[in-house]
Amino acid sequence: MAGNKKIKTLLVYKFLNDYSDENNPISTTQLIQMLAEQGIECERKSIYADIQTLNDFGFDIVSVKSPKRGFFMASRDFEIPEVRLLIDAVTSAGFITPKKTQNLVEKLEALVSKNQAKSLVTQVYFDSNTKCDNEEIYYIIDALHKAIMNKQKVKFVYKRRNIDVENKKSYTEKTFTVSPYALIWKEDHYYLACNNQKYDNIMNLRVDRMKKVQLLDEPSRPVCEVSEYKNTFDVADYSQKMFDMFSGETAKMRIVVNLELREEIMDRFGARVPMLAYDSKHFETTIDVAVSEGLISWLMSFGNKIKVLEPQSIADAVQNRAKEILEAYK
Structure with missing residues (x-):
C-alpha cells in the first residue's frame, strides 16, 4: 500500500466513514497523519480536493469550525435508531446462534461510526441460553x-x-x-x-x-x-390466522371481548379488525382463525374476558380444556 497515491481518496472516505460523526469531526491534520501511517504523504490542499471529489460523487461530508474544526460524514445509509432496531432484532432472535449473533451485530455496527457503535454496544445484551446451537x-x-x-x-x-x-x-x-x-x-x-x-x-x-x-x-x-x-x-x-404457529382448518370465529382488550385484539389482527358494540363493557368481532390447540390456549389466556359465540365447536373445545385443567387440580 505504501506510496500508492491512487487509493488516497478512498482512504480519506474510509477514515471519515469509520471514525467521524457530528460529535467527532476529523481535522485535516488528523487525516494527513492517518494517511502517513498508510505510507501516503500529502499536503493539506490535496485533502480538500479529495473531500470535494467525494461530495461531487454524492457523499455528504460536512466541514465544521466549531466547537472543533474538521470534517464528518453527515448522512449514512442507516441512522442510529435504525441500526439499533436491527441489532435488537438480531439479539432477540432465538434461531440465530450466539456466534452468528455476535458476527451480525459487528457487521451492523459498521453501518455507523466507531464512536457511535461504542454507544450502541454498551446497551446490547442477549441471553445465550435462549439461542439455538445450529451453526448450519x-x-x-x-x-x-x-x-x-x-x-x-x-x-x-x-x-x-x-x-x-x-x-x-x-x-x-x-x-x-x-x-x-x-x-x-x-x-x-x-x-x-x-x-x-x-x-x-x-x-x-x-x-x-x-x-x-x-x-x-x-x-x-x-x-x-x-x-x-x-x-x-x-x-x-x-x-395472522396462526396461533403459536399451530396449523389447522380455517373457520370464522365470532367472539365477545371485554373493552380492556381492544388494543390486544388490534395488535393481533390489525387495526382494521371490525369491532361492534355489544354492551357497555364489551365489543363483538368476527375473525378468520386456524382452529388448533394454539387457538384454544390463546382464548384461555384471557380468562373470562373473551367468550366464543360461534362456532359452537370452538366454544365446546374451550369448555373441555377448562374442565381438564380443573380436574388436574382436584
Missing part, C-alpha cells in the same frame, strides 16, 4: 429460500428434544420430504410453512431444528392442492 442455520435458510423460489421439494432431518433421563440430553430425529411455501418469522422463531408429501395440508416446522437440507429434483405440490390459496401462498393472511 445460514445454509439452511439459503437452501430453503432457493427451494421456495424454484418451487422444488426439499428433504431434511428434523430433531426434537426428548425428556431428559438422569439429566442427559437426547434427541429424536425424523426425515421429512416437503414442498416449501414460505419462511415466517413469528414468536421469535423462524418457521417453514410447507406440505408433508404424506398429507393434504400445511404444517409449520422450526428452521433451527433442521439439518442436512437437500434440494430435490422434484417440483413442489401446487399450494392450491393443500390449502385455501388458489395461485400463490398468502404469507400475511396465513400468519
Whole structure:
C-alpha cells in the first residue's frame, strides 16, 4: 500500500466513514497523519480536493469550525435508531446462534461510526441460553429460500428434544420430504410453512431444528392442492390466522371481548379488525382463525374476558380444556 497515491481518496472516505460523526469531526491534520501511517504523504490542499471529489460523487461530508474544526460524514445509509432496531432484532432472535449473533451485530455496527457503535454496544445484551446451537442455520435458510423460489421439494432431518433421563440430553430425529411455501418469522422463531408429501395440508416446522437440507429434483405440490390459496401462498393472511404457529382448518370465529382488550385484539389482527358494540363493557368481532390447540390456549389466556359465540365447536373445545385443567387440580 505504501506510496500508492491512487487509493488516497478512498482512504480519506474510509477514515471519515469509520471514525467521524457530528460529535467527532476529523481535522485535516488528523487525516494527513492517518494517511502517513498508510505510507501516503500529502499536503493539506490535496485533502480538500479529495473531500470535494467525494461530495461531487454524492457523499455528504460536512466541514465544521466549531466547537472543533474538521470534517464528518453527515448522512449514512442507516441512522442510529435504525441500526439499533436491527441489532435488537438480531439479539432477540432465538434461531440465530450466539456466534452468528455476535458476527451480525459487528457487521451492523459498521453501518455507523466507531464512536457511535461504542454507544450502541454498551446497551446490547442477549441471553445465550435462549439461542439455538445450529451453526448450519445460514445454509439452511439459503437452501430453503432457493427451494421456495424454484418451487422444488426439499428433504431434511428434523430433531426434537426428548425428556431428559438422569439429566442427559437426547434427541429424536425424523426425515421429512416437503414442498416449501414460505419462511415466517413469528414468536421469535423462524418457521417453514410447507406440505408433508404424506398429507393434504400445511404444517409449520422450526428452521433451527433442521439439518442436512437437500434440494430435490422434484417440483413442489401446487399450494392450491393443500390449502385455501388458489395461485400463490398468502404469507400475511396465513400468519395472522396462526396461533403459536399451530396449523389447522380455517373457520370464522365470532367472539365477545371485554373493552380492556381492544388494543390486544388490534395488535393481533390489525387495526382494521371490525369491532361492534355489544354492551357497555364489551365489543363483538368476527375473525378468520386456524382452529388448533394454539387457538384454544390463546382464548384461555384471557380468562373470562373473551367468550366464543360461534362456532359452537370452538366454544365446546374451550369448555373441555377448562374442565381438564380443573380436574388436574382436584
